[in-house]
Amino acid sequence: MDQARARAEQGSEGLRTWWKNQSRKTRHQVALQVAMAEHLIECDDHDMAQQIIIDGLKRQYDDRLVLPIPRLRTNNPEQLEKVLRQQIKTVGDRPLLWSTLGQSLMKHGEWQEATLAFRAALKQRPDAYDYAWLADALDRLHQPEEAAAMRRDGLMLTLQNNPPQ
Known part of the structure; x- marks a missing residue:
């Protein structure tokens, strides 16, 4: 080493x-x-x-x-997305895979696909970051009401996980 x-x-x-x-x-x-x-x-x-x-x-x-x-x-995000989708098929639905796929899709403006990926991740495991990413993608799709709802859900999750002392 x-x-x-x-x-x-x-x-x-x-x-x-x-x-x-x-x-x-x-x-x-x-x-x-x-x-x-x-x-x-x-x-x-x-x-x-x-x-x-x-x-x-x-x-x-x-x-x-x-x-x-x-x-x-990277210059070739499609290759990475293909591998992530293949992993989802091979090892099954994993929130980390869906969330990572959503983040990768957002990097080059695939907003609709990204929302589907984040929803799949959130269906399995509520996560404040995924709510925030989903809200950002929804904003890009001009869906401010749903984006606000996702931000609220993410905030509520954060408050539940970190109660005031």
Whole structure:
């Protein structure tokens, strides 16, 4: 791992080189995939980070691989959305997958699709952030009344989870 730290100081090219020199067994370790993706995002190499995440998810589902996805700024979000949809079909409805898909769709203006994804996530697990994302998407679709209702529901959920002391 000291080599990885030294490569990280060289930027994303150093990390790429280090990653490619690792054995397949090493590259398939989820914790290492997540750490590499995080470092690559910090180095502003979003495309390589996306590829590592996608490769990891194709091999096995793990929430840790999904968590960095909203921070990705990639030139090919469709590939990521395709993988997220495939994961939903393969591993089943998971609120994290639906929420992540919704956030990805919002990044490039797929407001209607994003609302469907957030509703699917909220149906399984109420979450204040998903209510806020859904409200933003509804605002973009010129549905202010429903957006206000979602913000209210999110606020009520936050108040229930954090009662006054």
